[in-house]
Structure formats: structure tokens, C-alpha cells
Amino acid sequence: MTHSSSHQRLMTGAEIFVRSLVEEKVDVVFGYPGGAVIGIYDALHDISDIKHILTRHEQGAVHAAEGYSKASGRPGVALVTSGPGATNTVTGIADAYMDSIPIVVFTGQVALKLIGNDAFQEADIVGITRPITKHNYLVRDVNELAATIKEAFYVATTGRPGPVLVDLPKDVMASKAVFSYPKSVKLRSYQPHTEGHQKQLSKAAELIAKAKRPVLYVGGGTILSGASEELTAFARATGIPVTTTLHGLGAFPESDELSLGMLGMHGTWYSNTAVHYSDLLIAVGARFDDRVTGRTDAFAPEAKKIHIDIDPSNISKNVKVDVPIVGDVKTVLKQLTPMVKPLDTKDWVRTIRAWKEEHPLRYRNGKEVRMQHVIQTLSGLTKGNAVMVSDVGQHQMWMAQFFNYMLPRTHLTSGGLGTMGFSLPAAMGAAFARRDIPVISVSGDGGFQMNIQELATIREHSVPVKIIILNNGYLGMVRQWQQLFWRKRYSHVEMFGPDFVKVAEAYGIPGFRATQTAEVEETLRRLLDTEGPALAEFRVMKEDNVYPMIPAGQTYNEIMDVPEATEEEQGERLELVTIAKG
Amino acid sequence: MTAAEQEQDPQVHKHTISVLLENKFGALNRVAGMFSAKGYNLESITVGPTEDESVSRMTIVTTGDDAIIEQIIKQLNKLIDTLKVVDLTYESFMERELALIKVSTSADTRSEIMQIAEIFRAKIVDISHKTMTVEATGSGQKVDAIIKMLKPFHIKELARTGRVALKREFVGDV
Known part of the structure; x- marks a missing residue:
């Protein structure tokens, strides 16, 4: 037997593991050691090609791997121990699964002969994560280790990407084998096809040629597929306006006249209006999520629908479509673009322009800091040239609305699962992938406290994350729902928070605070100008609501825009700020 | 259902x-x-x-x-x-299910149960003074039917395999 690229010396599973990561060109691993992975950590000790970042919680490690992946397009890697180490990864894995983020999570496991015995720090993590991983593996033989790792990375990054978990029993990692890393993977049971079917493409081209009021509905799949350029070229070649989902932000420059900003529950008034009256909706790497469609039978009721998606199970799952095209967005757009001619959408674009003028995004600015104002100012200061990492809640929606996204992979958020506590560790991971532009973490006071421990990791490695806390002392989105739909009975949404500036200082991170609008720009400048990590807390208006809003499960007709100013607000002479995308 | x-x-x-x-x-x-x-x-x-x-x-x-x-x-x-x-x-397909049906018997009912088994081309695979076990194979409907016929004798225990099926190659009736 010959191994061309092999080393005949026997290696332990732990050494094979580390060598395999080097073969996969993994440069950063986010992890946390423990008893079951102590051998792996011993092997990691000698390797200079891989930087190991010790997070302060395993959830932080997985979100960091997600952030790394979202910002770079390369798979993120996390390594944790068995039992509690493994179960602490569950939220991050579920998050990555919902948002199709390619990560590979390695968990330690008790020795094979102890599995099932309720051994110390044993958890059936393969069983636990089966419904929230794209695939998972328990390695039972050291001779299969290298091939399994190769396969794990392959499965995570191809087709519809997603998290893959590899469970590593302690004794397997101590056994020895010859290391031979496979050059390629071929699985007879898994062969995602990337090219669109010619017949479907022709049908789509026909529908496009006939469309008078077409809209491109662009989702995160476009960014995952690296197809922003192809999409932009397609939209400009045809003259079709573009609305994006939360995850599609950045796929199309929001300064473009054809941009409609985000659609859905908190989408712009004009994007939802355009979709409602469209006669052709082209879904590109989007999955007709309930936060986009509202009541599905009333979503884009007049439109024929084309759906480009790599995952066949997304087709006609929520909304019946007329022309499905299963394939990789980038490949399909390359195929489709030469098949279509420029459309005469001048009237349609003019109508949309009027809607933008009538119903722009709005908020009333005053002395008290508005989250919208902080985000809008940040958008102006960075000119869209930053990786913006949001958490979950009101600020997340305002970040989608009031920041102008210009580039793919610059808007990172937890969309599908809606994981509070995502922003800080994800931004940290993103900063390991992107040193060329600022990485800005924005959280509410609630979410920030869910992974606050990662401040230590950030400080330890001087990760240059700019941290913004928009502190309203509330779980703002839940409070908004309680106000609007639950008779203003504020049940357990007001919360005490620490002095975040002092917290930052305690971790050795410079902290700033702004308490009124006049201080916002200066505080942001100081934050951005600080070398290395820095934190700014904004004490913002306690009760403000995100608009427009289409209440859950309802239709476009129920859309709520910013209400008229109350007498009190009129007395304050608030400045009405409006912006429209494109 | x-x-x-x-x-x-x-x-x-x-x-x-x-x-x-x-x-x-x-x-x-x-x-x-x-x-x-x-x-x-x-x-x-x-x-x-x-x-x-x-x-x-x-x-x-x-x-x-x-x-x-x-x-x-x-x-x-x-x-x-x-x-x-x-x-x-x-498609045209063959399906089979197997059931083991343990029925209470007495000297009075034994021959009647055997007759029912015979009608369904089922086999008697176990016998005791108080019970008889019938092995039935066939479509789900056939298994349902024999169970229905045996119910009045009191079924003590029942095990069904669930369906196995393969596509037919032969076009037409076999």
C-alpha cells in the first residue's frame, strides 16, 4: 500500500485531527478544552499554523465560528469538550443551521466503551444535534478519522451550506493510524447539483420578458453563493428593482436607484408595496420565510413567481411557485443573464420612486438618543465600509433599515433562529477573518448580557471590535409587541443593567457613553478612532417602536407606518428624519 | 389514518x-x-x-x-x-406485511380459528392449551382483515412488522 501524500509514521488520532485541520487550511479554531479533548489540546500545543482562541463559553466559540464564516465565506471551526461543552454548542449550531452557515464543530466524547454508561461528562451530542445539523458523525475508528474530517468540511461547505458536527471519542483520538488525507470526496448519496435546468431557465426567461412590474426578492443564498456581482449585473441589465431579506442585505448596493431596501415585517413601505403589486417576483436564494411573507396566500397575490434555490426542499414549501430553478444562485444567474433582454421598467421604477418619496423610512429625532439616529450616523461615518454585526430585537431591525449596505458579507445577524447574544462573539469571529475593514458589534442591553463574557476573549487577543450597546433598559421588541398587541401590559421586559462603561473598563477595554443626541456623532468617532477593541454605550429613548410593521401572520393591507406625532411630541418640535434607499 | x-x-x-x-x-x-x-x-x-x-x-x-x-x-x-x-x-408494486397474532383458544374454538387461518393462507406457528398463534402475511388490508376475523376470539397479543414493498417489474396481473 502506498500513500503518496502520507507519512508512514503512526500518529495518534489527536495528531491526525490537527494535521487534517492544517490540510483544510484552517487558520483559527474557537474552542474550550476539557477532559475528553485534553489529548487534542496537547497536539494543538505544537502547531503554529492554527491559532486557537479560547472563548469564555462554548456558545461564544460557535457564534465566533459563525461570524468568521459569514464574514469570510470560509468554514468556521469550533472545538469543545464532551458533555456540557458539547451541549453548550447547541444554540450556536441551531443558529448556523437556520441561517445555512458552514461551520464544523468538533466535540470530545467519552471513550467508545463508556458511551451509553452515563459516564462523567457524557452527552449524546450526535443524537441531540441530529435535527439541527446538516449532518453529523461519531468517529468510531481512528482509521476513518481523516476521511471523516474531509467529508465534514465538504458537506458543510457545498450545496446548501450548514453546520456539521464531528464527535471524537477520547480513546479513538489516542489510538494510532497512518495519516493520509484524502485529496477529494465523492459521496454517492450526496451530489448537490449547481446548474439550473435548461427548460426551467427558458420558462423563467419567458416570464421575465413579459413582466411589466417585476421585483427581485433576494435572500442570503445570494451572498452565500458569492453571487452579488452576478445579481447586480442581472438587475442592471434587466432594470428590475431589488428588495432583499434581512440576510440579503449587502447583496445589492443600497445606493442604487433599483434598491428597495429590505422587505417583510419591518421592511420598507415601498418594498412591500412593490412586491404586493408586482406581476413577477423572482426569488433568488430566499426561502419565503414567514417574516417576509406574512399570510402566504396574500403575499404578492398578482405575481408569477420564479424561485432560484439550491435546496429543492425550499421550493413550494411555503408559497407555491410557477417556475422553480434548483441550482446554485451564482451559476444560475450566469446562465440566465444572457437569456434575458433589458425590460422597459421605466414606468414601474418611476412609480416606485414616488412611493419612496411618499413613504420613506422615518423617525422623529429629538434630544433623547434614538437608536435610528445612532445607526444612521454610523452609516454616514463608515459609508457602508464596515462589517456590521447585529444582535436580535428592535436595534436589529433598525440596523437593517437605517444603515446603507453596499457590500456582501458586511451585514451579519442571527435571522432564522433570532439568537440574542449572537452579536458580540460573532463580531469577534468576524474580526479574525477581516482585518481590512472595521467590525462593529451592535447589541441591545438584553442581548449584550447574554454573551458578555466574551469581552475577556476580545481583550485578551486585542480583537479590534467596536462594540455598541443601545441601552433602553427594556427588551424592546417584546415591549413593543406588548404595547401594540397585549394592551400595554409590560410583563417582565424592563431590566436592570450594569454600568456598561465600567464593565468595559473592568475588562481593560476603553468605554464611552452618550446620553443625548448631541453627543452621538462625537462618541461614534471616538469609538471608531480607538485602536483595538472599544465599547460605547448609548442611553437611548426607552419606548420607541419599529415601523413600518406588518403584524405577524397578516397581510400587506395591515401595514402600520410611523404614527402621527402626539400632541406631546408636537410640543417638543421633533425633527422628522426621512431616508429612502436607492 | x-x-x-x-x-x-x-x-x-x-x-x-x-x-x-x-x-x-x-x-x-x-x-x-x-x-x-x-x-x-x-x-x-x-x-x-x-x-x-x-x-x-x-x-x-x-x-x-x-x-x-x-x-x-x-x-x-x-x-x-x-x-x-x-x-x-x-407505480405497480408488491407489498407485504407480517403479523403474529396470539389468540385465546379453547377446544371449542380451535378448529374455527384454524379454518380462518386457512382462508387467509396463514400459518399456525404456536399452540398451547389456551392459545394459538397465527402467522399472517399479505397486504396491510389482508392483515387487517384476519385481525378483524380473529378479534371475537380475543387477541391476547399482536405484533405487526409494518410494510415492506418493492416495485413490480411485470406489467399486468400476477
Whole structure:
């Protein structure tokens, strides 16, 4: 037997593991050691090609791997121990699964002969994560280790990407084998096809040629597929306006006249209006999520629908479509673009322009800091040239609305699962992938406290994350729902928070605070100008609501825009700020 | 699903789906788990090796309207270990199920039970002073029918395998 690229010396599973990561060109691993992975950590000790970042919680490690992946397009890697180490990864894995983020999570496991015995720090993590991983593996033989790792990375990054978990029993990692890393993977049971079917493409081209009021509905799949350029070229070649989902932000420059900003529950008034009256909706790497469609039978009721998606199970799952095209967005757009001619959408674009003028995004600015104002100012200061990492809640929606996204992979958020506590560790991971532009973490006071421990990791490695806390002392989105739909009975949404500036200082991170609008720009400048990590807390208006809003499960007709100013607000002479995308 | 329920919703039909999977650790769990996670109805599921020992065949009986069945097939295909999914419902296929039915007997009823077994081409595989066990094979309906016939004698214990099925090659009746 010959191994061309092999080393005949026997290696332990732990050494094979580390060598395999080097073969996969993994440069950063986010992890946390423990008893079951102590051998792996011993092997990691000698390797200079891989930087190991010790997070302060395993959830932080997985979100960091997600952030790394979202910002770079390369798979993120996390390594944790068995039992509690493994179960602490569950939220991050579920998050990555919902948002199709390619990560590979390695968990330690008790020795094979102890599995099932309720051994110390044993958890059936393969069983636990089966419904929230794209695939998972328990390695039972050291001779299969290298091939399994190769396969794990392959499965995570191809087709519809997603998290893959590899469970590593302690004794397997101590056994020895010859290391031979496979050059390629071929699985007879898994062969995602990337090219669109010619017949479907022709049908789509026909529908496009006939469309008078077409809209491109662009989702995160476009960014995952690296197809922003192809999409932009397609939209400009045809003259079709573009609305994006939360995850599609950045796929199309929001300064473009054809941009409609985000659609859905908190989408712009004009994007939802355009979709409602469209006669052709082209879904590109989007999955007709309930936060986009509202009541599905009333979503884009007049439109024929084309759906480009790599995952066949997304087709006609929520909304019946007329022309499905299963394939990789980038490949399909390359195929489709030469098949279509420029459309005469001048009237349609003019109508949309009027809607933008009538119903722009709005908020009333005053002395008290508005989250919208902080985000809008940040958008102006960075000119869209930053990786913006949001958490979950009101600020997340305002970040989608009031920041102008210009580039793919610059808007990172937890969309599908809606994981509070995502922003800080994800931004940290993103900063390991992107040193060329600022990485800005924005959280509410609630979410920030869910992974606050990662401040230590950030400080330890001087990760240059700019941290913004928009502190309203509330779980703002839940409070908004309680106000609007639950008779203003504020049940357990007001919360005490620490002095975040002092917290930052305690971790050795410079902290700033702004308490009124006049201080916002200066505080942001100081934050951005600080070398290395820095934190700014904004004490913002306690009760403000995100608009427009289409209440859950309802239709476009129920859309709520910013209400008229109350007498009190009129007395304050608030400045009405409006912006429209494109 | 009972006949009464099927009458209530004419869109819902019973489907027999044959799945070929990599014969790997946990494959049954992945399929069964997917059904429960997605809330699909799972009437029976059987799994066993095929002529190729690296491949398992799973036969699933499920109910749903066309949209649900379409999703079930897509979700089955989405599993990394899945090699092939065929909805046999619209094809000509053979199906068999096996049941072991332990019935209370006495000297008075023994011959009647044997007659019923004979009508269904079932076998008597165990006998004691108070019981008789009948082995019945056939379509799900046939197994239902013999169970119905034996019920008055008091069925003490019952084990059914669930359905296995293969596509027919022969066109026409056999």
C-alpha cells in the first residue's frame, strides 16, 4: 500500500485531527478544552499554523465560528469538550443551521466503551444535534478519522451550506493510524447539483420578458453563493428593482436607484408595496420565510413567481411557485443573464420612486438618543465600509433599515433562529477573518448580557471590535409587541443593567457613553478612532417602536407606518428624519 | 389514518415510500427523527439490509396531501445518507406485511380459528392449551382483515412488522 501524500509514521488520532485541520487550511479554531479533548489540546500545543482562541463559553466559540464564516465565506471551526461543552454548542449550531452557515464543530466524547454508561461528562451530542445539523458523525475508528474530517468540511461547505458536527471519542483520538488525507470526496448519496435546468431557465426567461412590474426578492443564498456581482449585473441589465431579506442585505448596493431596501415585517413601505403589486417576483436564494411573507396566500397575490434555490426542499414549501430553478444562485444567474433582454421598467421604477418619496423610512429625532439616529450616523461615518454585526430585537431591525449596505458579507445577524447574544462573539469571529475593514458589534442591553463574557476573549487577543450597546433598559421588541398587541401590559421586559462603561473598563477595554443626541456623532468617532477593541454605550429613548410593521401572520393591507406625532411630541418640535434607499 | 378520517379530507392519501440509504450507524434515527421534527405522519417504517450489504432499504407508510408528500420526499432526499427515494404509490408494486397474532383458544374454538387461518393462507406457528398463534402475511388490508376475523376470539397479543414493498417489474396481473 502506498500513500503518496502520507507519512508512514503512526500518529495518534489527536495528531491526525490537527494535521487534517492544517490540510483544510484552517487558520483559527474557537474552542474550550476539557477532559475528553485534553489529548487534542496537547497536539494543538505544537502547531503554529492554527491559532486557537479560547472563548469564555462554548456558545461564544460557535457564534465566533459563525461570524468568521459569514464574514469570510470560509468554514468556521469550533472545538469543545464532551458533555456540557458539547451541549453548550447547541444554540450556536441551531443558529448556523437556520441561517445555512458552514461551520464544523468538533466535540470530545467519552471513550467508545463508556458511551451509553452515563459516564462523567457524557452527552449524546450526535443524537441531540441530529435535527439541527446538516449532518453529523461519531468517529468510531481512528482509521476513518481523516476521511471523516474531509467529508465534514465538504458537506458543510457545498450545496446548501450548514453546520456539521464531528464527535471524537477520547480513546479513538489516542489510538494510532497512518495519516493520509484524502485529496477529494465523492459521496454517492450526496451530489448537490449547481446548474439550473435548461427548460426551467427558458420558462423563467419567458416570464421575465413579459413582466411589466417585476421585483427581485433576494435572500442570503445570494451572498452565500458569492453571487452579488452576478445579481447586480442581472438587475442592471434587466432594470428590475431589488428588495432583499434581512440576510440579503449587502447583496445589492443600497445606493442604487433599483434598491428597495429590505422587505417583510419591518421592511420598507415601498418594498412591500412593490412586491404586493408586482406581476413577477423572482426569488433568488430566499426561502419565503414567514417574516417576509406574512399570510402566504396574500403575499404578492398578482405575481408569477420564479424561485432560484439550491435546496429543492425550499421550493413550494411555503408559497407555491410557477417556475422553480434548483441550482446554485451564482451559476444560475450566469446562465440566465444572457437569456434575458433589458425590460422597459421605466414606468414601474418611476412609480416606485414616488412611493419612496411618499413613504420613506422615518423617525422623529429629538434630544433623547434614538437608536435610528445612532445607526444612521454610523452609516454616514463608515459609508457602508464596515462589517456590521447585529444582535436580535428592535436595534436589529433598525440596523437593517437605517444603515446603507453596499457590500456582501458586511451585514451579519442571527435571522432564522433570532439568537440574542449572537452579536458580540460573532463580531469577534468576524474580526479574525477581516482585518481590512472595521467590525462593529451592535447589541441591545438584553442581548449584550447574554454573551458578555466574551469581552475577556476580545481583550485578551486585542480583537479590534467596536462594540455598541443601545441601552433602553427594556427588551424592546417584546415591549413593543406588548404595547401594540397585549394592551400595554409590560410583563417582565424592563431590566436592570450594569454600568456598561465600567464593565468595559473592568475588562481593560476603553468605554464611552452618550446620553443625548448631541453627543452621538462625537462618541461614534471616538469609538471608531480607538485602536483595538472599544465599547460605547448609548442611553437611548426607552419606548420607541419599529415601523413600518406588518403584524405577524397578516397581510400587506395591515401595514402600520410611523404614527402621527402626539400632541406631546408636537410640543417638543421633533425633527422628522426621512431616508429612502436607492 | 382511519377510513373515516380519509373521507373527511379527500386530499389526504396513504403513500408507500421506498428509501435506499447508506447502511450506516443511526440512519433509521435520521429518518424517524426527521418525520417527528417536521410533524409528518408516520404509519409504519421498516428497515433492513438489501442485496448490497452497504445499503439499507426503508419502507415508509405515511399519509398526507400532495404538498406534504412532496415535502416528505424532498426532505428524505436531503438527508446526506439517502441514495434514492421512490414513491411507490403511483407505480405497480408488491407489498407485504407480517403479523403474529396470539389468540385465546379453547377446544371449542380451535378448529374455527384454524379454518380462518386457512382462508387467509396463514400459518399456525404456536399452540398451547389456551392459545394459538397465527402467522399472517399479505397486504396491510389482508392483515387487517384476519385481525378483524380473529378479534371475537380475543387477541391476547399482536405484533405487526409494518410494510415492506418493492416495485413490480411485470406489467399486468400476477
